[in-house]
Amino acid sequence: MEVLQLLFFGMFALVIVISALGAIFCRNIVHSIVSLVITFLSISGIFILLNADFLAITQIIIYAVGITILLIFSVMFTTTKDDNKLWLAFAPRTLLAFVVAGSLFILLIFNITNKFTDFNKNPESFIIKAPKESTIELLKEQGTTPIIGKQLLTKYVLPFEVLSILLLGVIIGAAVIAKKENNNSQER
Amino acid sequence: MELGLVHYLILAAILFCIGILGVIISRNIIKILISIEIMLNAVNINFAAFANFGDLDEAKGQVFAIFIMAVAAAEIALGLAILIACYNNRHSVDIEDYTSLKG
Numbered sequence: 582m583e584v585l586q587l588l589f590f591g592m593f594a595l596v597i598v599i600s601a602l603g604a605i606f607c608r609n610i611v612h613s614i615v616s617l618v619i620t621f622l623s624i625s626g627i628f629i630l631l632n633a634d635f636l637a638i639t640q641i642i643i644y645a646v647g648i649t650i651l652l653i654f655s656v657m658f659t660t661t662k663d664d665n666k667l668w669l670a671f672a673p674r675t676l677l678a679f680v681v682a683g684s685l686f687i688l689l690i691f692n693i694t695n696k697f698t699d700f701n702k703n704p705e706s707f708i709i710k711a712p713k714e715s716t717i718e719l720l721k722e723q724g725t726t727p728i729i730g731k732q733l734l735t736k737y738v739l740p741f742e743v744l745s746i747l748l749l750g751v752i753i754g755a756a757v758i759a760k761k762e763n764n765n766s767q768e769r
Numbered sequence: 770m771e772l773g774l775v776h777y778l779i780l781a782a783i784l785f786c787i788g789i790l791g792v793i794i795s796r797n798i799i800k801i802l803i804s805i806e807i808m809l810n811a812v813n814i815n816f817a818a819f820a821n822f823g824d825l826d827e828a829k830g831q832v833f834a835i836f837i838m839a840v841a842a843a844e845i846a847l848g849l850a851i852l853i854a855c856y857n858n859r860h861s862v863d864i865e866d867y868t869s870l871k872g
Contacts, residue, residue, distance in 0.1 A: 587772050594780050601784055601807055605791035610799055617803055624810050631777070631821040633831050636813075643838050648806065648845050655849040656799060659856045667796040667863050678793035682786040689782040693775055712825040720825070728828045729835065737832055744839050751843040755850035 590630055596623045608668050610660055614652050621645040632712060635726045777818035784811035798862050802848050809841045 596619065603616035621644040628637035669675060733741050784807060791804030813834045820830025852862070859866055 583771060590772055590776060594776075597780065598783055598787070601787045604803055604807065605787065605795065605800070610797060613800060613803065617806070620807065621810070624814065627777070627780070627814060628817055630772075631817045632825060633817045633820065633828075633834075636817055636831050636834055639835060639838060640813075643842055644806070644810070647842060651845060651849055652799060652803070655852060658853055659799070659862050669794055670796045670865070675794050678790050681793065682790040685789065686782060686786040689786070690779060693778045693782065712821060716825045725828050725831060728826075729832055732827065732829065732832045733835075737836075740836060744836060747843055748839065751846055755846050758847070758854050759850040 586630060589626070593623045593626045593630070596620075597627070606669075610656055611653070614649060614656065617652075618645050618649050621649075632717070632720055632725070634720075634724050635729055774818055774822045777814060781811045781814040781818070784808075784814065796864050798852050798864055798867075799849075801864065802845060802852075805848075806841060806845065809837060813837055 600616045600619040600623065604613045604620060607613035607616060621640060625637040625640040625645070628634075628640060788804045788808030788811060791807065792801055795801055795804065816830040816834040816837070818830075820828050820834075823830065855867065856862060
């Protein structure tokens with residue numbers, strides 16, 4: 582069981598890293614969007630390995646379907662054939678980007694491997710443990726959806742309502758921003 | 770070798786750094802938005818990993834990951850609306866053409 586989990590994690594992680602690099606370094610923008618979809622689907626596989634079934638389905642619905650459709654439609658509206666030459670910025674900031682990302686990566690890996698192995702050795706200092714057997718049995722029956730729903734409507738009800746106001750504002754704002762310029766260009 | 774929290778954190782760190790690299794390195798505005806989505810997904814992996822290894826009974830991390838997903842969807846919708854509005858003025862998606870604020 583452990584070996585199988587490790588095998589699936591390795592497979593998903595490999596696909597995620599390769600396709601995320603592909604999403605950035607592909608020359609054609611549509612290819613990079615397809616690569617991004619593969620990244621999102623593999624991340625939902627990682628969520629399933631982490632006992633987060635509701636999160637995995639939400640990931641597929643929101644990211645791999647919704648956001649991708651938005652991106653592809655905006656590519657259809659804006660991109661012309663010449664835009665394939667907008668590949669990478671060969672400017673000083675490219676070198677800076679590699680330096681920043683590399684140093685942040687080294688810092689993160691250093692922190693993770695040192696600190697959290699200490700926490701693993703001394704679990705009292707920070708609560709890191711594999712999920713309990715009883716919790717796993719409960720999740721096999723009902724999944725995480727009732728737990729998340731209970732949390733959203735009791736403890737986190739204020740952020741939930743604020744989020745709905747944010748979504749309302751985004752609907753109105755996106756419609757206004759995208760529509761006003763269209764009217765102006767038609768009048769001219 | 771046992772699959773622990775550290776492996777998920779390393780994967781999320783790799784993904785976050787790829788996102789940062791993409792934000793700075795690319796010239797197409799849509800590709801910058803794609804890189805921001807990759808970074809938000811890396812944060813989601815971190816939240817789900819801590820929810821799994823911390824408190825799976827309450828699943829607080831998964832609740833926050835759902836909040837992040839909703840905000841990310843709002844962000845990409847507004848970003849693309851702004852992109853289309855700017856495209857009607859400039860007829861370009863090159864980030865180097867949008868320099869009018871710099872003076």
